[in-house]
Amino acid sequence: MKRNAFLLGAASGLALVGHSDGFFARALAQTGAPNDDRVLVVVYFQGGNDGLNTVVPFGMPAYYKYRPTLAVTQNDVLRINDTVGLNPQLKPFKDLYDKGQVAIVQGVGYPNPDYSHFRSTEIWETAAPDKYASTGWLGRYLDGANMPPENLFNAVAIADVLPEVLVADHVDVAAIAQLNGYGLTSDRSKTLGRDEFHAFVADNNVPFRSPYLAQVASIEDHAQRGAEELPKLVAGYKPAATYPETPFGHSLALAAQVIGSKLGTRVLYVQLGSFDTHTTQKATQDRLLADFANGISAFYADLAAHGDDKRVLTMTFSDFGRRVAENGSRGTDHGSAAPVFVIGGGVKGGLYGEHPSLDALDAGNMRFTTDFRSVYATVLEKWLQRPSSGIVGPGFAPLPLLA
Amino acid sequence: MISHMAAPTSAAPAALYRPPGPLDLATALEPYAGPWGVRQAAHLYRRAGFGGSPDDVARATGAGMRASVDGFIHFAEASALPAQPQLDDDRPNPGQRQVLVAAAQAGASPQSDAAIMEARKAIGRAHRDNMIAMETWFLDRMIDTPAPLQEKMTLFWHGHFTSAYQKGIPAKALVNQNNLFRANALGNIRELTLIVSQDPAMVRYLDNAQNVKAHPNENYARELMELFTLGIGNYTETDVRESARAFTGWGIDRDYNFRDFPARHDDGSKTFLGKTGNFTGRDIVEIIFTQPAAAALFAKDLLNFFVYSDPEPALIDAVAALIRKNDYNLQPVMSVVLRSNLFYSERAYRALVKSPVQFVVGSYQLFGIKQSDNVALGALRRMGQILFLPPNVKGWDGGSAWLNSQTMLTRENFASSLMAKMGNAAWIQRATTSMDPSAVSRALVATILQGDVSPASTANLTGYLNGNNVSALAALSGENADERIRGAAYLTMAMPAYQLA
Numbered sequence: 001m002k003r004n005a006f007l008l009g010a011a012s013g014l015a016l017v018g019h020s021d022g023f024f025a026r027a028l029a030q031t032g033a034p035n036d037d038r039v040l041v042v043v044y045f046q047g048g049n050d051g052l053n054t055v056v057p058f059g060m061p062a063y064y065k066y067r068p069t070l071a072v073t074q075n076d077v078l079r080i081n082d083t084v085g086l087n088p089q090l091k092p093f094k095d096l097y098d099k100g101q102v103a104i105v106q107g108v109g110y111p112n113p114d115y116s117h118f119r120s121t122e123i124w125e126t127a128a129p130d131k132y133a134s135t136g137w138l139g140r141y142l143d144g145a146n147m148p149p150e151n152l153f154n155a156v157a158i159a160d161v162l163p164e165v166l167v168a169d170h171v172d173v174a175a176i177a178q179l180n181g182y183g184l185t186s187d188r189s190k191t192l193g194r195d196e197f198h199a200f201v202a203d204n205n206v207p208f209r210s211p212y213l214a215q216v217a218s219i220e221d222h223a224q225r226g227a228e229e230l231p232k233l234v235a236g237y238k239p240a241a242t243y244p245e246t247p248f249g250h251s252l253a254l255a256a257q258v259i260g261s262k263l264g265t266r267v268l269y270v271q272l273g274s275f276d277t278h279t280t281q282k283a284t285q286d287r288l289l290a291d292f293a294n295g296i297s298a299f300y301a302d303l304a305a306h307g308d309d310k311r312v313l314t315m316t317f318s319d320f321g322r323r324v325a326e327n328g329s330r331g332t333d334h335g336s337a338a339p340v341f342v343i344g345g346g347v348k349g350g351l352y353g354e355h356p357s358l359d360a361l362d363a364g365n366m367r368f369t370t371d372f373r374s375v376y377a378t379v380l381e382k383w384l385q386r387p388s389s390g391i392v393g394p395g396f397a398p399l400p401l402l403a
Numbered sequence: 404m405i406s407h408m409a410a411p412t413s414a415a416p417a418a419l420y421r422p423p424g425p426l427d428l429a430t431a432l433e434p435y436a437g438p439w440g441v442r443q444a445a446h447l448y449r450r451a452g453f454g455g456s457p458d459d460v461a462r463a464t465g466a467g468m469r470a471s472v473d474g475f476i477h478f479a480e481a482s483a484l485p486a487q488p489q490l491d492d493d494r495p496n497p498g499q500r501q502v503l504v505a506a507a508q509a510g511a512s513p514q515s516d517a518a519i520m521e522a523r524k525a526i527g528r529a530h531r532d533n534m535i536a537m538e539t540w541f542l543d544r545m546i547d548t549p550a551p552l553q554e555k556m557t558l559f560w561h562g563h564f565t566s567a568y569q570k571g572i573p574a575k576a577l578v579n580q581n582n583l584f585r586a587n588a589l590g591n592i593r594e595l596t597l598i599v600s601q602d603p604a605m606v607r608y609l610d611n612a613q614n615v616k617a618h619p620n621e622n623y624a625r626e627l628m629e630l631f632t633l634g635i636g637n638y639t640e641t642d643v644r645e646s647a648r649a650f651t652g653w654g655i656d657r658d659y660n661f662r663d664f665p666a667r668h669d670d671g672s673k674t675f676l677g678k679t680g681n682f683t684g685r686d687i688v689e690i691i692f693t694q695p696a697a698a699a700l701f702a703k704d705l706l707n708f709f710v711y712s713d714p715e716p717a718l719i720d721a722v723a724a725l726i727r728k729n730d731y732n733l734q735p736v737m738s739v740v741l742r743s744n745l746f747y748s749e750r751a752y753r754a755l756v757k758s759p760v761q762f763v764v765g766s767y768q769l770f771g772i773k774q775s776d777n778v779a780l781g782a783l784r785r786m787g788q789i790l791f792l793p794p795n796v797k798g799w800d801g802g803s804a805w806l807n808s809q810t811m812l813t814r815e816n817f818a819s820s821l822m823a824k825m826g827n828a829a830w831i832q833r834a835t836t837s838m839d840p841s842a843v844s845r846a847l848v849a850t851i852l853q854g855d856v857s858p859a860s861t862a863n864l865t866g867y868l869n870g871n872n873v874s875a876l877a878a879l880s881g882e883n884a885d886e887r888i889r890g891a892a893y894l895t896m897a898m899p900a901y902q903l904a
Contacts, residue, residue: 116569116570118567118569118794118795119795122794122795132795132796132797134800134804152808160785160809161784161785161787161809162787162807162809162810164794167804169803172807172808173807173808174808174809175807175808175809182812183812184812184815184816184819185816185819185820196863196866196867197894199859199860199863200860200863200864200894200897200898201815201897201898201899202899203856203857203859203860203898203899204899205857205859206855206856206857206899206900207854207855208749208752208753208855208900209422209423209424209749209750209752210422210752210753210754210903211419211420211421211422211423211711211712211754212420212712212754212755212756212802212803212806212902212903213753213899213903215803215806216756216806216811216899216902216903217899219806219807219808219811220811220897220899220902222808222811223808223809223811223812223815226808227808227812278523279506279516279519279520279523280516280520327506328505328506329506329516329519330516331506
């Protein structure tokens, strides 16, 4: 069903090659139902962020017992209530929280946690702890959400490799690390002439039949046109905030540019890292949390200046949290549950879920209190307005953090 | 559990990429007696190898089907290739181990940060160097081997019985595992399964080293059945638990050799797939291979890898019967498949997506380049196929999973970068001596794509070579003419047919 739609879309795209740049994307952005302009941004904390030193349980005495050198002192914590507060590096982020624009879900994890970066990240990305799924949870959302097949930018990963969370069966997702360098490195294609080159790569009038031919031709066409069109489509955007001069800051600036250029993009992916702080954690995590807070603060200021802040929801995730007890090298090893931030859009700010107990650990790790699939179900049902059971499985009730 | 499969909008029909048209089951596995030419010879080279050089394909065209398949099935001597890469020691030395063990223990007196960082950095550096050395070694073997099917099967097994350069597994152990795949490339599948079950890298990768009588670890037992031999639905959770007990005690010693530790083994009675006894891992493998589902799983995987995607159940049954008839010896099975009507049918032709590894290796072979480089390794990473680092125990999904706009741009950029080296290829020199644009474009599409393009594309290519009537090829200086021809070859490699095997 969807496959047919995909191929038809590809065919119609081919027929229109040579029209003015960006014709499709712009036309698409101007159509659609009232809520069709909602955007989800996922931020991946690569490497496993230490949740305990992000949302700090300063009111739990065990925290100071387990973290003799790494604990954030009670004086330094940016207090949320009498038990928890934020790492001081998150000051600009705390300002957003105080304005009611941040929901913090505590103790998010899944049963039988895996401590391998690869597998645990894959579990978070596929929302499938019990099997090896071949699509990401947002890929499955895209597959089911009637994305216009001719739009080249239904979803955009700001990354140089397509992350598994956006791997879909039927929707081609662009992976763009930065505008400079996206696309063909060779200008050989240009000397041929644009239309002829498209005709080449999308040639399906060939003396063989292959079940993959139409898809290859269509994706090659997507790739070519996408690489050509994107810089022009986003050229008119002027940022209205100063982003950190970091890879993460640049990624968020590009995300805002894509969103503000109204290409019909529904999902974006941005990453920050590496949080894999086995040794001398403080310096690394401080730098990354500050980068996150400054970046997100600039991002929402930029979006607000363009009138886009209300339609953009941002959610964070990581490989896993880290072990409760610090190790002997002022770092932490792989752990389990950690907080998830949901920012902007129609979020009802505040704390959600329970902070896991530090007195009833499971092999040195916190027991999760909210299943990550409930957070996904919330975003799917309340923000993206799609049924979640087919995407993350049945039985995950949405949390009340979105209207 | 299989959550997304339940979604009506994304439920993919099982046969999404099965070629159109009917399967003639009665004659499918009979020997092919149809026309034999460059089209068939190149097809054989793409499937049983990685594409081969134009000279390879020409030789196979002249030799005919029977002799060509024999050449693939009976491996040529490959001992001139390096048996292993140069590796750094990636296991902590006693001093480093002491530092790191102490550092990992909470409450221990903190090690000096400098010592910890130094130990970690040294190991990290060795790890990175080894990763590059292993990838390059395997790629170069694939590129230059006189026994292409042996390397193709090694890649198949690497994606089937997966292990990865993670979890502290030494590079040496992964290289040894790779050489086991090579030594058993077309050997007996049951024997290879037992060998893999006792392979140190696998024992570590799927945690059988932690599988002991007091605390059974089911990871290996489960994946052995789910992914490696039987498939979901052909065993129960009880079978997983019981077989895990049978595998208890199979571990690795300090030197990373396989060792059977009797004291860790649960020698009680187990009931597995309807049989009861004091089974060991060896018995479990034997019992698994009495199940028809085992032959069916390998039949399906081999058809998906060598013939076409989503093969018909009846075809899987026919190949499974062939596997059982040959008692799981793969060489006679592949001999039948590679000579079959099915294999040379229009339905199988260009019906597979080239994996990134095949794209890279085949392109090197096409232009006679013998050694891979960092450009190739970077391209493979961006295309999603890192040798010795499959994404998970399931291996690479393959097929449409290789296709998205990022991977496609990477293919084209890789092809473009390769053009800097293509001038050494003798066939290019021969094909371009005339400087006649239409002769050159015909030669390019014939050699690179066996003519699998539309007449319009050939005409476009001629137009490009002719400078679109503004700067004729023959009028260009040597360097500029060269560049024009490189451009034309690059454009030919960007065409859809080149993405398909």
